[in-house]
Amino acid sequence: MPYIDQGARPGIDGLVDPLADALNAAGGNDAMVGKLNYTVSRLAWRLCGHGSGERRYARMNAVGGALFMALQEFYRRIAAPYEDEKIAQAGDVGESRGGCAAPEPPSAEWLWRLHAAYMLRRGWTVTDAGGLQVDGPTQQEAFKPLCDVLSRLAGSPG
Secondary structure (H helix, E strand, O other): OOOOOHHHHHHHHHHHHHHHHHHHOOOOHHHHHHHHHHHHHHHHHHHOOOOOOOOOHHHHHHHHHHHHHHHHHHHHHHHHHHHHHHHHHHOOOOHHHOOOOOOOOOOHHHHHHHHHHHHHHOOOEEOOOOOEEOOOHHHHHHHHHHHHHHHHHHOOOO
8 A cells, every 4th residue: 555644645636536537437347447548557658757858767667666566456455355255255266066176187198298399399309218319418317307207107117
């Protein structure tokens, strides 16, 4: 939350409230979102010195950081509590089916094919028995543990 003095808020609220009313009166979400995006972009543009010739990276960095933190604050204070409300009302994802089931692990054959494709794309030779031919013993040693695991999963001799 951007904590500012209570005395500074009325001046800002006097500008923001009529702007929010105008954006809310814009029509459906599509019209409102377009105008909101324009408003935020235009404000950031002006704060960063566009139009005045006083553009500075430090200012752009500060404005970008403030926009990012405002988004975080929006999610934490407005969106997340709304999501929690809806979960309480309708149940969480997967509850209608008894919870979220863990996905099936990939098969050993699928893992071996993925690994072989990875190696072939790099120009290395992969044999059916899980052997790997690369240039130099250092590379071969680096990939041996992965090849051993994949070979065992695929039921091939290590």
